[in-house]
Amino acid sequence: MSNERRAQTREKFGFDSDKEIEKLKRTKKKAEAVRDKRLEYRRRIEENKLYKTLIGGAIGFDILDAVLGFVEEVGDLFSGLFGLMYIYLSAVVVRSFRLTLAVLCVSLVDLLLGMIPVAGTLVDVVFCGNYINRTMIKGFVEDDAETKRRVNLIASAGFLVVFGLAWLVKTLLGNIIG
Secondary structure (H helix, E strand, O other), X not given: OHHHHXXXXXXXXXXXXXXXXXXXXXXXXXXXXXXXXXXXXXXXXXXXXXXXXXXXXHHHHHHHHHHHOOOHHHXXXXXXXXXXXXXXXXXXXXXXXXXXXXXXXXXXXXXXXXOOOOHHHHHHHHOOHHHHHHHHHHHHHOOOHHHHHHHHHHHHHHHXXXXXXXXXXXXXXXXXXX
């Protein structure tokens, strides 16, 4: 009887019940565990040597890409190698499919634009693919909502383009063969 009156008094004056207090404690522990896991994930990535190199050297890589663009095949080769490093970083170190797809799209656009004779060198100066990839990876690791929105947008567009090209190839091959 006294427990019932005690509960009524707590409710009357706005005090939480024991069950509610326990529920709040469990919720707080879960939130702390999620936060700790996210911080450990971020720390692990930020300590990675490849991450440090690529995040720190993105602008230098874009400058090198533009300068080497004057030598037609060599510049495109280096542009592709830098793109592969960013793809590896997003796929293996960061472990995000969406980010990897977005980085792949930006790297392919950078590579394809750089392959255009003469104009490709000028485009390489303006379109800094390595810097874009760096910004996306760094923002994704830092859990920036705007960056994640941009990554999702680029990854979705890339998926639609790849899906569209696959459908086009399938249709063309079906018409040629059948």
